[in-house]
Amino acid sequence: MRIVDLSMPISDHFRWNPQVHVKGDKSGGDQFRVTSLATTCHGFTHVDAQAHFIAGAPTIEATSLENVVGACRLFDLSQVPENSAITAEQLAAANPGGKDGDILLLSTHWDQRRDYKTREFWTDAPWLTREASEYLLELKPRALAVDFPQDYPIRLLLDGIRVPDEEHVTHDVLLRVGVTLIEYVVNTAALTSKRFLLSAAPLKVVNADGAPSRVFAIEGEINL
Secondary structure (H helix, E strand, C coil): CEEEECCCCCCCCCCCCCEEEEECCHHHCCCCCEEEEECCCCCCCEEECHHHCCCCCCCHHHCCHHHHEEEEEEEECCCCCCCCEECHHHHHHHCCCCCCCCEEEEECCHHHHCCCCCCHHHHCCCEECHHHHHHHHHCCCCEEEECCCCCCHHHHHHHCCCCCHHHCHHHHHCHHHCCEEEECCCCHHHCCCCEEEEECCECCCCCCCEEEECCEEEECCCCC
């Protein structure tokens, strides 16, 4: 059995700017060292609830663990060029096969190609077309995990540019119908299997539209 951590560290970042405050000094005689954290629920590696995109939809505490923990199928997209659309045909060629209800992980090795702490991680990334998202939906997944900013308009948000909802294609095609989105995983190049157990359980933050998640894969002798 092998465990592969797929989570971004929560630390200084140009886009999200988490506030980490440490109170207490053990070497100075304080009884405890206690850290507080203030950050967005949609930064770093996280899970989207339907409420993120749909008015009145369930928030993150209603997301079933069965959606985000289970058998996962890896699509090797590491040869996809930068700043290009990922098509349904490319996904079909990368599909190793599996079962209805699999979690699908799209692996472009993007964190090895661009530093996730830089603007270029967002502006140079590949993205999914609407037809690609519709192809993924046909596979009947419970969740989609990605290691790159999967909708083209995500890069536009850096400059405050808003586009119609339907242009956020994975949100509109997949999240809207209950396929959970697991965003900004990293270290997918370390995976050696096309099928493994994935755990992406989000923090149970009441009434939140998403939450950070410690995502990891378990490779090895597991009956999937």
